[in-house]
Amino acid sequence: MGELLRVAAPVGSCIAAFAALVVTILVWRRSRLTARLEVVRSLHAELISDSAAKARHTLGSLHWQNREINPDGTERGEVMCAYFAMLWRFEQLHAGRKVLLEEANGRRDVALKMLDEQVYTHVAEYVCTFPGIKEKLTESNRDDAVFDGAYVKTFDQLRASLADSFDDPEKKARLGAHTNNTEKCNCKCHEVSAKPPLPPQRPHGASV
Numbered sequence: 001m002g003e004l005l006r007v008a009a010p011v012g013s014c015i016a017a018f019a020a021l022v023v024t025i026l027v028w029r030r031s032r033l034t035a036r037l038e039v040v041r042s043l044h045a046e047l048i049s050d051s052a053a054k055a056r057h058t059l060g061s062l063h064w065q066n067r068e069i070n071p072d073g074t075e076r077g078e079v080m081c082a083y084f085a086m087l088w089r090f091e092q093l094h095a096g097r098k099v100l101l102e103e104a105n106g107r108r109d110v111a112l113k114m115l116d117e118q119v120y121t122h123v124a125e126y127v128c129t130f131p132g133i134k135e136k137l138t139e140s141n142r143d144d145a146v147f148d149g150a151y152v153k154t155f156d157q158l159r160a161s162l163a164d165s166f167d168d169p170e171k172k173a174r175l176g177a178h179t180n181n182t183e184k185c186n187c188k189c190h191e192v193s194a195k196p197p198l199p200p201q202r203p204h205g206a207s208v
């Protein structure tokens with residue numbers, strides 16, 4: 001009996017220590033996932049904030065109506081602001097997504113899958129919106145170039161990384177690199193006939 005107790009005591013301690021370790025790992029995993037989901041929530045929130053919705057409306061109206069920008073008045077400045085504001089939002093999304101990916105050693109865990117599903121439509125829409133708006137900005141004033149190189153590159157990295165994450169061929173196609181060949185671009189905006197600019201908008205209170 002004494003012999004049995006002498007052997008059983010250390011085994012019992014080992015089992016207790018192992019159980020404690022398992023519990024610690026489970027708690028750590030849960031709190032890690034909670035933290036990752038909170039990052040996902042804040043990254044997505046930035047894309048659907050009131051200011052993002054305003055910028056999206058400014059760019060989306062021009063994009064979907066295929067309308068030119070009036071170089072006189074305030075419109076061109078507003079479009080330029082909205083264009084860069086959206087590029088910076090996607091830059092922030094790309095940085096946050098990269099950290100989440102690296103932290104999980106490139107594995108798409110629950111948090112990453114949730115983020116990718118939430119941002120897919122936003123990114124896919126801007127694959128055509130960004131080059132389309134840039135063209136309109138350039139055409140409306142050739143003396144005022146749009147210096148967006150690094151931000152456009154970052155958006156393209158985000159687009160490509162997201163495309164890699166999906167198996168669905170439709171999603172992959174919508175996240176494909178934008179092409180100037182409108183027959184290959186999936187966006188319906190290319191079927192809309194071009195419209196002239198709206199009358200110039202003046203700053204509030206300015207005389208015509």
Ligand SMILES: [Zn+2]
Binds near residue numbers: 128179185186187190
């Ligand atoms: Zn397009």
Ligand SMILES: [Zn+2]
Binds near residue numbers: 063128129132188
């Ligand atoms: Zn389009």
